[in-house]
Amino acid sequence: MRLAFMGSPDFAVPALEALHGAGYDLVAAYCQPPRPAGRGHRLAKCAVHVAAERFGIPVRNPTRLRHNADELAYFQSLGLDVAVVAAYGLILPADFLDTPKRGCLNIHASLLPHWRGAAPIHAAILAGEAETGITIMQMDQGLDTGPILLTESVTIGSAETTATLHDRLAALGARLILRALAETPAPRPQPEPATYAPKLSRMDALIDWAAPADAIERRVRAFTPWPGTETRLEGKTLKILAVEPAEGCGDPGTVLDDRLTVACGRGTLRPTMVQRAGRAAMPTEAFLRGYKVPPGTKLG
Known part of the structure; x- marks a missing residue:
């Protein structure tokens, strides 16, 4: 099965490692481009970029996908069966979503439709939720609105921080994406109402x-x-x-x-x-x- 992986931060790395370890044919890794960091403002690669290079996976760093004909042509040339997306940082236009044979699967760090958006882990703790989890979702053009393939919940501890919950959910997301690819579960629409986790600054x-x-x-x-x-x-x-x-x-x-x-x-x-x-x-x-x-x- 030919896969592209699209993710950037530490949260996405366990999923990339799991896919590589399971023997999937990872033909490209898409992530955010290197950015200045530290006191010297030297360009630093994101966590997925570093992991992909360790595995010998070709890395792509487009600054945008919308109205990017050259990148779309490259993406279409990969002959993808599926793209796995985890905290990538760019919105995928419809022509990218439609390219892989099985579409694009997203690893989202909440129990959708709760906490759609940019900061679901923060939002769950901030709201005093007793549990959260991972949703594997078939992506569509909405903001985390696509049909659900798999979910699994975890309890939020009374002393839980975003740092500790992040690591548990990243590991869970890695395990669930392997299940989703192996089992091809039937998609089911998200129920309503939804809650939203706005971007933080x-x-x-x-x-x-x-x-x-x-x-x-x-x-x-x-x-x-x-x-x-x-x-x-x-x-x-x-x-x-x-x-x-x-x-x-x-x-x-x-x-x-x-x-x-x-x-x-x-x-x-x-x-x-x-x-x-x-x-x-x-x-x-x-x-x-x-x-x-x-x-x-x-x-x-």
């Missing part, structure tokens, strides 16, 4: 202390490792990496004691891991030994 990192404590706690876990959560302390950025429930009350954003306990809109939280700009992450106790934050200090 660095602007989402700032904590609103007027929110309830449980919502802020989920936000810290959901935004670990990216985009992170942060607050302003005496005009400087302080990253909040982990929190725990605490006792006390006061105006939202007010530090209540010498342990950095912070009043929220409802309830109270105590950061347990923090990071100043340009410094290493550290337990709050260690931070407070070198940086005094008196009660009454306002965070914002």
